[in-house]
Amino acid sequence: MPRLLYVPIPLPNESILSILYRCAKHNGLQRLDILSSACSGLQFSSLGLPQWYLGRAHQVLRSDPLIDETDRKKIDAIFPKKVRINGQIHADYGTCQIHWSMLRNKLALCPACIKTGHLNIMHNFEFSEVCPIHGCIYITKCPTCGKTLDWVHLKDYHCPCSYDLSLASTDVVDKSYSIVVYEAFCNGNQSFLERLRHCMMMTHTISTSKQRHTIIDFCTKISLLDREIFFTEIDKIHDLTPSLHKRALLAPFLLGKDPAIRDLAIQYWCGLEQVKPEQCGNDCPCESLPLTRKELNYIFASKEEVSNLIADNKILPIPRQTPIIKSLRFYRCPNLCNTLRNNSTIEWYEKNSAAIADAVFTPITLADAGEYLKTTAYEIGRLIRYGLIKGLALPTHPFISTTKEWVKNFNDTYILKSHLDIAINYKKKPLKQLTNVLQQGLKTRLGTHPPPTVYYRKDLPSFMSKALKALADSESDVTHQHIRGKVIRKLINVRQEDMKRLQQLKILNPKYRLNEKSYFQLLYTKSDVEKGIAWRKKHKTLEEAAAIIGCEKIFLYKHFIKNKYITPIRLSMYYLTDAEVAKCSEHFNTYTTPAKASTEVGMMVEVFKKNFLDSGLLTPLPASHPHAIRNQVTLKRQDARDALENYFLDKEVPCRCIFKRRT
Known part of the structure; x- marks a missing residue:
């Protein structure tokens, strides 16, 4: 491993690229391509490649003898691990996991940050266009030569054309919503960041807009799930396109994956009433609105009509717009407002009525x-x-x-x-x-x-x-109310076939009584409801237990139930008590198996057994151990992780992708 004269220690919330720039400068190498050559290659073929945990850049910095164990932990903390969550690659920064599409593939710089000598971590992400520290809009091109910033060949933040990027003039704008995103990242607000990504996917014009920071602010406001703010922001879009039908206005939000945003869009839809317009305005931007095929099918309420409009060149394909969803093809309808106005299936109203945010709308x-x-x-x-x-x-x-x-x-x-x-x-x-x-x-x-x-x-x-x-x-009068089985089943949240079993367990005690139609029916009382709900609160289904533990449902069954580690109640499906869920959760977080440990790093089970079990590096729990599971090789999770990390460090290759499942 090459030696460095100076190894920079990460500052709070400093980006990885900033550390590499400081490392090159203070070692007298000036540019990152020279630093890479001096270190026998740092994988600088793309902006994202050197920024992963156990990549070449990380190993060069952490293994240098100049740093002690405390500084090594600081360096380890800033490099994200590559994890796979529900089939999607994410960067695990410890506090939260960022989807790969939110990582920049082109350099963006804040001139004010350059003057301070280090860059903030928010420079790495697509959801940040304004520096949360200084309020400056990031620059991505050199003001002099107009070329995209060449991050490998920058010399002390000077463009190859010799222009000092710290002198670049940039607008200073309101940074309040940029701070909201920054705080969400630092505090680990995973749900907000996922919602922000989904909102950016809904806004297809995001990569082509000259005012990209305003669209990012718009997405941030929408992601706050404030009803008043949501209605205000959609009203601004509606004011720009007053003749555009609400089907086209709200299609991205109604079709989005986030249910909370979809519920707000539904309320806006229900409140907005539009009169059929006479014609589309000359300054209406509807002709340049990029729409996916799925959105067009919803807007025109007919797949056949969309196909006919495409065949008649009334809907035209356009180049792909945003790197967030590269695989989607986009279309534009040059006369969208008038096409919808002449569509007989589109509903119009007798008067215009604005949507009002109603807190009780359900x-x-x-x-x-x-x-x-x-x-x-x-x-x-x-x-x-x-x-x-x-x-x-x-x-x-x-x-x-x-x-x-x-x-x-x-x-x-x-x-x-x-x-x-x-x-x-x-x-x-x-x-x-x-x-x-x-x-x-x-x-x-x-x-x-x-x-x-x-x-x-x-x-x-x-x-x-x-x-x-x-x-x-x-x-x-619920005291004397007799309740049907269908109603109590929904209140307790069990299957129909489980009702008889609950009666056998003496949890429910129905009796045949006269119903409102004057014939006998098996009915329940309020006491049955209370006892049933109390029982259900203390018992979790496999799916509910897996969500609490943080594992897959099939793993919970095969690993714990099938091997008799726990003995849950068997109705039409398994029900686990709170104590059994806690027991499985403690075991899952403390211990692992060769199959599970090898899967987390993409290694074959046979290779794992050969390198760690057969060689004696890891010792399984004995069969007499209280946490040992029969027919299973049980290992301490932390020991397995330490052994895997040392294995990859010795190999001097980047760690493979770690697989996780978010529930």
Whole structure:
């Protein structure tokens, strides 16, 4: 390993590239290509390659005899480990894991940071365009020659054309949202950073925009999940494209992977009403809006129509826009607003109404709405199609949704015949003067199926209104309420086939009682609900336990249950007690197996056994050990990791990708 005259010690939150620049400068080598030659090659073929844990640059710095163990740990801490989480490569910085697409492949510099002599770690990431320390917009090109910064051939931050990059003039802007991202990274706010990445993927124009920092700020604001801020930011886009239909305006957010952002987009959709525009404005930017094929299919509500528009050259393919999603092909519709205006399937309103952020807005599924109205999800869907309940067609599951407010508005005005029958106990038929709201002129709307029978509440005679009120009072009296098995099963959150087993275990004690239709049914009481919920809180399914432990469900079964390390309750599936989950979690975090340890570094099991078990470097737990699992070779996890790290250091090759699964 080559010797250096000076090894820089990392400053707080300093980027790896900054350390390499300082190392080259203070060793009198000036440029990184010269430093690489002096160190027998530091893998400088790309910007990201020398920045990984146990890469050549890391090994040269940490193995130098000039540094002590304390400084070595500081150097180890700044180099991220390459991990694979759910099939995606991430950079593990300790506090959080950053997706590979968020790592820069081109150099970006803050002139103010250059003057201080070191660069902040946020220079490494695509989600940072403004320095959180100085508020300067990063520069990526030389102001003199106009070329992209050549990070390997910079000489003390001087471009090969001899221009001093610390003198570059750059705008100083508001850095408050850049600080938000910086603090999220330092504090390990993984969920926020993942949401920010998803939001950047929704914003396809991000790599081509001249005001890229404003789009990053926009994504940061959206990722905060503040309802008021979200509506304000979408309103700004809507003001730029007032004639653009909300299907196109909100398509990226409705189709996005983040459910929290999708819920905010659903509320905005429900509140925004647009009148059919006369024509598209001359300054409307809709013709340059990049859209994916999936978004186009949703906007036009028809795959066939999108295919026809592409064939007629009314939708044109454009070059791929953003490095975050290189594999996607993008399209633009030169006359998007007018094309949507002339589309007969697009819904317009009689007046314009702005979306208002409502804190109590809660979208619910058709099944939840059915429980509220004492009917089925199918009936709710029919009422939505007939226009009596306002509904929302979504591009993702559950595809059709409504809200509590819309269902309540229906219930305040109308009454279903099925609910009315329950109230009067099926003893009297509805009076002839009651007219079905949907009886006239709507029977053919859904083909041969007759419309649901719905009455106006104001038309009900007094005895029916009293019966409905009495039914509502009895349902609100939970002390004497008898509950059906379907309802209690959902409250306890178990499968239908598990109900009988819970009765055998004396957890539930149902009895045959008269129901509202005057025949006997197996019903439960409030006491059954309380006992069932209390039992369920203390017992976890395999999936729930795996999420708590941090392992795969199949590993939990094969490693702990199949080998009789724990004996969970067996119903239609396994249920683990809290003590069993804690026991498995402690074992999983303390011990490992040859197969698990080798998989984490991409090594074959046979190679692992040959180098560590057969050679005696690692000693398995004896069969008499209380934490030993039968039919399994059990190793201490920390010993296995230390042995693997020493193995790769001796090999002087970068560590292979570590596999993890985020639950």
